[in-house]
Amino acid sequence: xxxxxxxxxxxxxxxxxxxxxxxxxxxxxxxxxxxxxxxxxxxxxxxxxxxxxxxxxxxxxxxxxxxxxxxxxxxxxxxxxxxxxxxxxxxxxxxxxxxxxxxxxxxxxxxxxxxxxxxxxxxxxxxxxxxxxxxxxxxxxxxxxxxxxxxxxxxxxxxxxxxxxxxxxxxxxxxxxxxxxxxxxxxxxxxxxxxxxxxxxxxxxxxxxxxxxxxxxxxxxxxxxxxxxxxxxxxxxxxxxxxxxxxxxxxxxxxxxxxxxxxxxxxxxxxxxxxxxxxxxxxxxxxxxxxxxxxxxxxxxxxx
Amino acid sequence: xxxxxxxxxxxxxxxxxxxxxxxxxxxxxxxxxxxxxxxxxxxxxxxxxxxxxxxxxxxxxxxxxxxxxxxxxxxxxxxxxxxxxxxxxxxxxxxxxxxxxxxxxxxxxxxxxxxxxxxxxxxxxxxxxxxxxxxxxxxxxxxxxxxxxxxxxxxxxxxxxxxxxxxxxxxxxxxxxxxxxxxxxxxxxxxxxxxxxxxxxxxxxxxxxxxxxxxxxxxxxxxxxxxxxxxxxxx
Numbered sequence: 001x002x003x004x005x006x007x008x009x010x011x012x013x014x015x016x017x018x019x020x021x022x023x024x025x026x027x028x029x030x031x032x033x034x035x036x037x038x039x040x041x042x043x044x045x046x047x048x049x050x051x052x053x054x055x056x057x058x059x060x061x062x063x064x065x066x067x068x069x070x071x072x073x074x075x076x077x078x079x080x081x082x083x084x085x086x087x088x089x090x091x092x093x094x095x096x097x098x099x100x101x102x103x104x105x106x107x108x109x110x111x112x113x114x115x116x117x118x119x120x121x122x123x124x125x126x127x128x129x130x131x132x133x134x135x136x137x138x139x140x141x142x143x144x145x146x147x148x149x150x151x152x153x154x155x156x157x158x159x160x161x162x163x164x165x166x167x168x169x170x171x172x173x174x175x176x177x178x179x180x181x182x183x184x185x186x187x188x189x190x191x192x193x194x195x196x197x198x199x200x201x202x203x204x205x206x207x208x209x210x211x212x213x214x215x216x217x218x219x220x221x222x223x224x225x226x227x228x229x230x231x232x233x234x235x236x237x238x239x240x241x242x243x244x245x246x247x248x249x250x251x252x253x254x255x256x257x258x259x260x261x262x263x264x265x266x267x268x269x270x271x272x273x274x275x276x277x278x279x280x281x282x283x284x285x286x287x288x289x290x291x292x293x294x295x296x297x298x299x300x301x302x303x304x
Numbered sequence: 305x306x307x308x309x310x311x312x313x314x315x316x317x318x319x320x321x322x323x324x325x326x327x328x329x330x331x332x333x334x335x336x337x338x339x340x341x342x343x344x345x346x347x348x349x350x351x352x353x354x355x356x357x358x359x360x361x362x363x364x365x366x367x368x369x370x371x372x373x374x375x376x377x378x379x380x381x382x383x384x385x386x387x388x389x390x391x392x393x394x395x396x397x398x399x400x401x402x403x404x405x406x407x408x409x410x411x412x413x414x415x416x417x418x419x420x421x422x423x424x425x426x427x428x429x430x431x432x433x434x435x436x437x438x439x440x441x442x443x444x445x446x447x448x449x450x451x452x453x454x455x456x457x458x459x460x461x462x463x464x465x466x467x468x469x470x471x472x473x474x475x476x477x478x479x480x481x482x483x484x485x486x487x488x489x490x491x492x493x494x495x496x497x498x499x500x501x502x503x504x505x506x507x508x509x510x511x512x513x514x515x516x517x518x519x520x521x522x523x524x525x526x527x528x529x530x531x532x533x534x535x536x537x538x539x
Contacts, residue, residue, distance in 0.1 A: 175404050178393045185355065185387065187379030187408035
């Protein structure tokens with residue numbers, strides 16, 4: 001009985017880490033934009049959905065292999081993210097934060113509408129590149145797609161970390177996040193760095209979307225719930241902390257899967273899958289009340 | 305000596321507020337020149353006009369070439385601006401701050417230059433991994449100076465380096481500036497509220513009054529002229 005429940009538990013932890021990897025990617029995208037622009041990009045989920053449709057169209061209509069389509073989608077998304085910043089965000093950047101927020105909400109609606117117009121609202125299938133195999137590891141059943149998701153998510157995170165930590169452009173990106181005025185004085189072209197941030201965020205979203213579609217099915221609202229989980233992840237980890245986004249994502253993934261684990265027991269029968277969204281919102285609320293800076297954030301110090 | 309920087313009839317404004325009316329000044333190669341004056345006289349704005357962080361009119365020439373565009377262009381042209389109040393990136397390490405100083409450079413000798421800069425500030429070598437925000441005020445000001453040097457500037461702009469620092473640290477700071485000037489021929493334009501310190505460290509000085517040059521002369525003469533000291537410099 002106890003042994004059985006332990007394997008059930010591990011089962012949920014592993015699949016929670018896989019979905020958590022996706023949340024982490026999207027949360028990281030939110031953090032990158034928040035650090036440099038100071039706003040939450042509400043269109044982040046729809047941007048990811050659009051990217052995923054592009055990948056799907058390449059595979060389904062143009063007979064591309066999954067991985068070539070994956071790489072092409074990353075490139076298209078990156079350029080698209082840069083373009084969105086240059087064309088839509090930059091003109092309102094100097095005003096109040098509220099203006100940018102409204103623009104990102106407008107972007108959300110616009111992209112969603114575009115996707116429905118272009119590809120209809122019909123759910124589509126994007127195959128997992130990792131196949132449908134399952135492995136039995138000591139009683140714990142692990143899907144190949146879950147392992148693949150975790151590996152790809154962590155791989156992308158590691159690449160991005162390397163970019164930020166070891167390259168000149170990464171250093172400039174961080175400098176802009178810390179102090180844009182100062183960055184201009186040393187010669188950094190701040191506006192292009194912000195655009196680059198949007199490009200990277202769009203790229204992260206694309207990966208998240210392409211990893212999500214095989215399990216939940218591709219439809220125009222595929223990323224709506226994922227975006228809420230990503231919010232929860234980013235806020236739990238600290239909205240300005242890249243490492244926090246990753247840890248927060250994995251934690252949220254596992255935490256939400258505990259609902260499925262507990263629902264197997266009569267005593268906790270009322271814990272069901274349907275509580276995933278309310279649970280995520282509860283996490284957001286509790287973190288904001290108890291520790292607004294999140295796990296890895298530093299408390300905000302107002303300079304006088 | 306050759307003229308490095310020339311301002312002719314420079315005006316600048318923040319929105320509707322005119323901060324500079326008519327400033328003309330000259331900095332020759334290898335000089336240390338001070339800009340003095342009371343609060344609100346336009347000292348900081350003069351530096352900001354040069355580095356392009358405020359909208360300005362009039363002629364500003366570096367080495368005979370008109371400077372246009374924002375601070376990125378000024379940095380590229382060889383102007384290093386150390387702004388008021390410890391211009392460091394607080395979340396980045398000492399070494400990262402220094403590397404950013406060399407951002408506009410395309411050559412590969414950045415590592416060697418970090419060592420060259422560390423000769424002036426030996427503590428930076430052991431503490432390269434420390435976050436700039438955890439340094440003391442004096443150390444942050446030294447780091448801001450070190451970072452400016454990393455760009456191998458033709459002209460260094462210093463804005464109120466003494467602000468909020470203990471007198472001993474201020475003396476140390478200006479000692480290093482003098483050494484850089486003497487050893488490497490670094491040209492410096494320094495804005496200071498503390499006239500005594502600035503006159504001791506400079507060869508010539510300009511005194512600003514409500515956005516105009518009120519007075520100019522050799523630092524030693526201004527320092528020794530009691531009426532100038534009393535009416536303009538307040539000590």
